[in-house]
Amino acid sequence: MPSLLFQDRMSELELSFSYDTGEEVFSSFSLSLKRGEHVLVLSPPGSGKTTLSRILTGSIPKYIQGSLKGHFSIDGRDILREDIPRRMDAVGRVSQNTDEMMLFSSVEEEISFPLENMGLGRDERDRRIAHALSLFGLERYRDVSTSELSGGEKRRLLLSVLFAIDPDVYILDESFDELSPRWRRNLAEAVRKSPRTIIALGSHELGEYRGTFDRVVTIEGGRCSDYAARPFPSVSFPQIHKGEGVLRAEGLIIGREHRSSGDLPSFSLSVPQLEIAEGECVTLLGENGSGKSSLSRVLSGLLRERSGSVTIDGRSISFKERRHAVAYLMQNPYEELFLPTVRDELESTKASAVDIEKALKLFSLDGSSYVQELSYGKAKMVQAAVFYLLGRRFVIFDELDSAVSYEDFIKAVFAYMEKGAGLLVITHDTRVSGMLPGRKLMIEGGVLHECE
Numbered sequence: 001m002p003s004l005l006f007q008d009r010m011s012e013l014e015l016s017f018s019y020d021t022g023e024e025v026f027s028s029f030s031l032s033l034k035r036g037e038h039v040l041v042l043s044p045p046g047s048g049k050t051t052l053s054r055i056l057t058g059s060i061p062k063y064i065q066g067s068l069k070g071h072f073s074i075d076g077r078d079i080l081r082e083d084i085p086r087r088m089d090a091v092g093r094v095s096q097n098t099d100e101m102m103l104f105s106s107v108e109e110e111i112s113f114p115l116e117n118m119g120l121g122r123d124e125r126d127r128r129i130a131h132a133l134s135l136f137g138l139e140r141y142r143d144v145s146t147s148e149l150s151g152g153e154k155r156r157l158l159l160s161v162l163f164a165i166d167p168d169v170y171i172l173d174e175s176f177d178e179l180s181p182r183w184r185r186n187l188a189e190a191v192r193k194s195p196r197t198i199i200a201l202g203s204h205e206l207g208e209y210r211g212t213f214d215r216v217v218t219i220e221g222g223r224c225s226d227y228a229a230r231p232f233p234s235v236s237f238p239q240i241h242k243g244e245g246v247l248r249a250e251g252l253i254i255g256r257e258h259r260s261s262g263d264l265p266s267f268s269l270s271v272p273q274l275e276i277a278e279g280e281c282v283t284l285l286g287e288n289g290s291g292k293s294s295l296s297r298v299l300s301g302l303l304r305e306r307s308g309s310v311t312i313d314g315r316s317i318s319f320k321e322r323r324h325a326v327a328y329l330m331q332n333p334y335e336e337l338f339l340p341t342v343r344d345e346l347e348s349t350k351a352s353a354v355d356i357e358k359a360l361k362l363f364s365l366d367g368s369s370y371v372q373e374l375s376y377g378k379a380k381m382v383q384a385a386v387f388y389l390l391g392r393r394f395v396i397f398d399e400l401d402s403a404v405s406y407e408d409f410i411k412a413v414f415a416y417m418e419k420g421a422g423l424l425v426i427t428h429d430t431r432v433s434g435m436l437p438g439r440k441l442m443i444e445g446g447v448l449h450e451c452e
Helices: 049-057 107-117 122-135 151-165 181-193 292-299 319-325 342-347 353-362 376-390 406-418 430-435
Strands: 009-019 024-034 038-042 066-074 091-094 169-173 197-202 215-220 223-226 246-256 267-277 281-286 307-312 326-329 394-398 422-426 440-444 447-450
Touching: 009 049, 024 049, 024 197, 024 223, 049 066, 049 091, 049 169, 049 197, 091 151, 107 122, 107 151, 122 151, 151 169, 151 181, 246 292, 267 292, 267 422, 281 292, 292 326, 292 394, 292 422, 307 319, 319 326, 326 376, 342 353, 342 376, 353 376, 376 406, 394 406, 406 422
Parallel strands: 038 197, 038 215, 091 169, 169 197, 267 447, 281 422, 281 440, 326 394, 394 422
Antiparallel strands: 009 024, 009 066, 215 223, 246 267, 246 307, 440 447
């Protein structure tokens, strides 16, 4: 049994786990950590990272059944023998699926509730809330509804909750993903300064990881082993051949009021001009909350612009027509997946059996898998396969690279480009943006412009 042992260790983890379906996830998984050590677990989607985080925090096997053996000892205290509320001071996590952890209507309530459960006095709660909000730049969002936050802002809120609780062990499940480079650097700095033991889980290497963690390990065959760095994929994308079809937006003004907080200025995005041709790949960059997802929703007919026009082939199109011409792969794949199995989702597109088998192979999917049991990254591949079969002329990847391997992301870009779709790719990963062909767009100061 591989074991990583250190003197003066605080935490020792040894476990085996299989789901009730018979799928074995961990076989004598063993990891020991020194007090205050920061460990990065880098392994592909589907290797068990999220399952591990749920075991450590108690939702498995309490809510998702399976056979669990082993222990997770912190200073001799076996956390796996304790119910979820009793673990709060010992271990906490930030889920890669932010929506599954949002419970309250406002940012402050989201942070305050667990602190009240811990029995902290008002002064101490106020101190922790103020510190956590400032740590991740959410001070002015204190009274804002969580439903009005962007994906990256939700991630920062969950990080604020965890740092406010300040348990002995932090679990960061793909927590660097969906953050803009600025906030990735901020999180890396917070990790480096933290005296707590931190286990971060990731699907691929990020520049912000360098110098942040004391050790890097991986999960192979259900066991923990040393990580061997892999070179960034070298890839030559298909040459861009622009088709005749063009999605064009001109003079767009996109805005929304923060209805839950009158003190916060309303959001506004100006898009003087945007063109995406069939067969073209365009990359969109910008800070969390800058309006990338809002623009995507307007282009795909899910949100109304305040003014301006959206045309395809020079013809103004209705909101309903946009939904049938522009595919929007949302940040959270579960917002668009509703059926039990992968095959059920693909068959809902009414594609032929031959095309469905092709999509299963192309996106490395098992049709019999239950969607809700898939890793977050694999669910994104199901989402990509569904829209691939629907054959939309224009496609928006809203951080599809988050929580998936570079290889799977590249595979998806290849598939859509070879099909001749016009691609708008939203990413925060500078290596991904540098790798992608075509033009680069940026949202800065509430205005969309083309990068020179």
